[in-house]
Amino acid sequence: MRRRWLVGTVALALLLAACGGDDEGGGGAGGGAEQQYSLTLIQGVKGDQFYVTMQCGAQEAAAAAGATLEVTAPDEFDASLQTPVVNAVVAKKPDAILVAPTDTQAMIPPLTQAKAAGIKLVFVDTTTENGAELAESEIASDNEEGGREAARSLAELTGGKGSVLVINVKPGISTTDARAKGFEEEIKKTPGLKYIGQEYSNDKPETAAAKTTAALAAHPDLVGIFGTNLFSAEGAATGLRSAGAAEKVKIVGFDAGPKQVEDLEQGIVQALIAQKPADIGKAGVEQAIAALKGEPVQKKIGTGFVVVTKENMNDPDVKPFLYKSSC
Numbered sequence: 001m002r003r004r005w006l007v008g009t010v011a012l013a014l015l016l017a018a019c020g021g022d023d024e025g026g027g028g029a030g031g032g033a034e035q036q037y038s039l040t041l042i043q044g045v046k047g048d049q050f051y052v053t054m055q056c057g058a059q060e061a062a063a064a065a066g067a068t069l070e071v072t073a074p075d076e077f078d079a080s081l082q083t084p085v086v087n088a089v090v091a092k093k094p095d096a097i098l099v100a101p102t103d104t105q106a107m108i109p110p111l112t113q114a115k116a117a118g119i120k121l122v123f124v125d126t127t128t129e130n131g132a133e134l135a136e137s138e139i140a141s142d143n144e145e146g147g148r149e150a151a152r153s154l155a156e157l158t159g160g161k162g163s164v165l166v167i168n169v170k171p172g173i174s175t176t177d178a179r180a181k182g183f184e185e186e187i188k189k190t191p192g193l194k195y196i197g198q199e200y201s202n203d204k205p206e207t208a209a210a211k212t213t214a215a216l217a218a219h220p221d222l223v224g225i226f227g228t229n230l231f232s233a234e235g236a237a238t239g240l241r242s243a244g245a246a247e248k249v250k251i252v253g254f255d256a257g258p259k260q261v262e263d264l265e266q267g268i269v270q271a272l273i274a275q276k277p278a279d280i281g282k283a284g285v286e287q288a289i290a291a292l293k294g295e296p297v298q299k300k301i302g303t304g305f306v307v308v309t310k311e312n313m314n315d316p317d318v319k320p321f322l323y324k325s326s327c
C-alpha cells in the first residue's frame with residue numbers, strides 16, 4: 001500500500017514537472033523549457049481594421065514567444081459592451097490581458113478587478129485615467145502630435161483660409177481626445193482658419209456622414225475637416241461625396257483602413273495619419289511576457305505614425321503601414 005502511494009507521488013511529481021506545474025503557475029513546459037503563457041487581446045471594437053492589424057502583430061509576437069493568444073472584442077466601441085467582455089476573459093484567468101480600454105473612466109472598475117485577480121495588464125492604443133497604476137505597460141501612438149500633424153496638413157491644403165471642423169468619436173477616449181486637443185492647439189497658429197469645433201460620430205460612419213452634410217449646409221465657408229479615427233474619417237468622406245463638395249473641402253483623416261485608402265486614391269481625402277498598430281500589438285505581447293517573467297518592462301512606449309498621401313501611398317516604405325482586413 002505504502003509502495004503504491006510512493007509510486008503515485010513520484011508519478012504526480014513527474015507529471016507536474018512536465019506540465020510546468022510549479023509555484024509560478026501559468027502552465028507550460030518546465031524542466032528548463034520556456035513557459036507557455038496564455039494571453040488575451042481585448043480590442044476596442046470588432047471589425048475595425050486598426051485592431052485587426054494590431055491583432056496580426058500580436059499574433060506574430062505570441063507565436064515567436066511560444067505563447068497562446070486569444071482575441072475578443074465588443075460589438076461597439078462602448079464601455080458598457082466592453083465591460084462584460086473583460087469580465088468573461090477574467091473568469092478564464094489568462095496570464096495576461098492586452099486591452100484597449102474604450103473609456104478613460106468607465107473601464108477602471110472591470111480592469112481593477114482583472115488586476116486584483118492576479119492578471120497582468122498591458123494597455124494597447126487607449127488607456128484609462130489611472131493607466132500608469134493599472135497597466136504594466138502602456139503602448140500607443142503619440143496621439144496629440146498626430147492631431148498637430150493633421151492641423152499642419154489641413155492648414156497647408158486649404159491655403160489657410162475658411163472654417164475647419166473636427167469629426168471626433170465621443171468624449172472620454174484617451175486617443176481621440178488627445179488628437180482633437182493637438183489639432184485644436186495647432187490650428188490656432190493659422191489665423192485665417194476658423195475652428196468651428198467638434199461633432200461626434202459615436203464611431204459610426206453614417207453619423208459622421210450626416211454630421212458632415214449638416215456642417216456643409218450650416219457653414220458655407222467650410223474648407224477642411226479632420227476625422228479623428230477610421231470611421232469618423234470614412235463617414236466624412238462619404239458625406240462630402242454625397243454633397244458633391246469634394247472640390248471645395250479637404251479632409252485629413254486619422255488611420256489608414258482600406259476604404260480610407262480608396263478615398264485617398266479618389267481624391268476625396270488628401271492625407272491620412274497612419275498609425276503603426278502591428279507594432280503596438282507586437283510590443284504589447286513582448287511587454288506582457290516580460291512582466292510575467294519578472295523582467296524589466298517599459299512603462300510607456302510611443303509608436304510613430306506615417307503621413308500617407310496619394311503621391312506616396314505606393315512607396316515601399318509607406319505601403320506596409322496601410323491597414324489589413326485580415327492577417
Ligand code: T6T
Pocket residue numbers: 044048050051125126173175176228229230231254255275
Ligand atoms: O484610431 C483607432 C484607435 O487608435 C482609436 O483609439 C479608436 O479608433 C481606431 O480604432 C480607428 O477606428
